[in-house]
Amino acid sequence: MKPRKLKTNVYWVGAVDWDRRLFDELIPLPDGTSYNAYLIKGSEKTALIDTVDPTMTNFLTSNLQLLKVKNIDYIIANHAEQDHSGTLPQILKLYPNAKVIATPKCKDLLMELLLIPEYKIVTVEDGETLSLGDKTLEFIHAPWVHWPETMLTYLREDKILFTCDLFGSHLATSDLYVADEAAVYEAAKRYYAEIMMPFRTVIQRNLEKIKDLQIEIIAPSHGPIYDKPNFIVEAYKEWVYTPPKNIVVLPYVSMHGSTKKMVEYLVTALVERGITVKQFNLTKTDIGKLAMALVDAATIVVGSPTVLVGPHPKVIYAVYLANALRPKLKFASIIGSYGWGGRTVEQIKGMLSNLKVELLEPVVIRGFPKEDDFRALNRLADEIVNKHREHGIVS
Ligand SMILES: Cc1cc2nc3c(=O)[nH]c(=O)nc-3n(C[C@H](O)[C@H](O)[C@H](O)COP(=O)(O)O)c2cc1C
Incomplete structure (x- = not known):
């Protein structure tokens, strides 16, 4: 995919990974993904926001060549993870004047993970700004979405918020902007469930932090860009704030x-x-679908035979993940x-320690x-429905 223009002198210069089917050697990617990098040409300085996964370095470098980029002054590293910062070493070689802009924690991780020399990195504080001439970048520290060093970058004049992994979706598409809202909702919910859900309360704080920004475009680092930002902000509000629904997983x-x-x-x-039930045979299911179902559910019932005095190993994996x-x-x-x-019961119970759940009397039988x-x-079904009603969890 060639560079794509978002606004005057603001371009998408990333890579679409149509073929990737597994992320972090863990997460199924039914629809591929993209690594979004963005180039901003100010009247005085040029900045690159994030890079791409090292497997796709050539797409980024050829996009920069197509735009005839002779010099990059700043590379904004919103996140140190390799799918966004992994091409930093090559870009720093190609553009030796460039300085990397990062939070102090990100600086540390870039040095440790990618061996970026310390003198190449300039740290920025929360709220600090950087002028590119006619364009201004504002840095918003947003730790724990989903690593401790993450930040967002706001391009004031064009009202674009570059959010890196926050609001992202694993979706390979030729559409620059969201075209099929249903498909993007599904992909973004899967992404939220797998990556962001453990940081739900932190995301609530981050949503507060950006609520007064004027945002015309949200440009994440995976998946299509949101030219109607409300779509994804409202979806996140639903996922992080609303009480669980009348659903058993x-x-x-x-x-x-x-x-x-x-x-x-x-x-x-x-x-x-x-009650709505979402049933998953763990020998066949896509674990991402299970994660998505957990976003809204009020109750989990785990089904397992006893194997070598404990739960089936595939159940152990799913319960650990949940x-x-x-x-x-x-x-x-x-x-x-x-x-x-x-x-079996004691072991599964012991693995649910992070969850603030009330354990309802198990039904474990012989043969x-x-x-x-x-x-x-039937008694368990009655108890679940009664508990849901007591807590106002009704369809
Ligand atoms: C490999 C294997 C190991 C088992 N280990 C145990 C065990 O440690 N304790 C036990 O009570 N039953 C054990 N069983 C028996 C099963 O728990 C029992 O057959 C159960 O009814 C299987 O349920 P399922 O039909 O849902 O698989 C084992 C069965 C298999 C196949």
């Missing part, structure tokens, strides 16, 4: 069908009681089947479910 594994029978019975019982993502969940329970004995077990599942 049910991730499970079943080796021989006993836990699966319990899952099917409980799902039917919950649906009959007016605990690390710190969703808004209010209640949790466990269902499953065992053959002779083990510590295939029988009449008494179905009665116990």
Whole structure:
């Protein structure tokens, strides 16, 4: 993709990664991603905002050549992670006059992760500005979205907020701006769930910090740019502020069908009681879909057989992730089947320590479910619906 103009002398110069299917060797990318870098040519100085993933350095350098960029004065490093700062060493070689602008914490990380020499980096404080002549950059420290060193950069004259990972989406598209809001909403929610959700309260503070800025364009570092910024700001408000919904998320594994029978019975019982259920077979599911479901859910019910005295390993992985993502969940329970004995319930309970959830009496049975077990599942469904009602969580 060639450079694309946002405003006079402001260009997208990044790279679209149509083929990437896994991020951080962890996160599935069903729709690829992009690494957005931006060039701002002021009347006196030129600045590059962020770079690209090192696998795509040539796209950035060829975009700079196409724009006939002879000199870069400043490279703004909003975030030290390699998918945005990983091409800094090559750009500093090509443009030896350039100084890197970063928060003090980002300076430290750039030196450690990318071996950028200290003398190349100038630190900026929260609220500090940098004049490019007819254009002014304002730096807004925004720690913990999603690393400790992150910042946002606001281009005053053009009212563009460069937010790096905040408000981003993993979506490869030829559209510079959001064209298909439904597709971008899905990708941005997935991104929020996987990357930003653990920092929900910090994001609330950051939304406060930017609420008085006049913003015409939000330009994130992944996915399309928002020329209607309200779309993504309102979506974030919904995800971080609103109470959980009348939804049960049910991730499970079943080796021989006993836990699966319990899952099917409980799902039917919950649906009959007016609850929305999102059921995930952990041997088949895209873990990003599970993360997205956790954004809105009030309750998680984990389904697991006992394997070598504990939960199935795929359940351990999912529960660990759910605990690390710190969703808004209010209640949790466990269902499953065992053959002779083990510590499945204790182990799952112990892994939910980050979540402020009330644990509802688990239903863990021997072998295939029988009449008494179905009665116990009805009791659990009743308890979930009653707890939701007590807390005003209704559809
Ligand atoms: C590899 C393996 C290990 C197991 N380890 C245990 C165990 O440590 N304790 C136990 O009570 N049952 C154990 N079981 C038996 C299962 O928990 C039991 O068959 C259960 O009903 C399976 O539920 P499912 O049909 O949902 O997979 C094991 C089964 C398998 C296949």
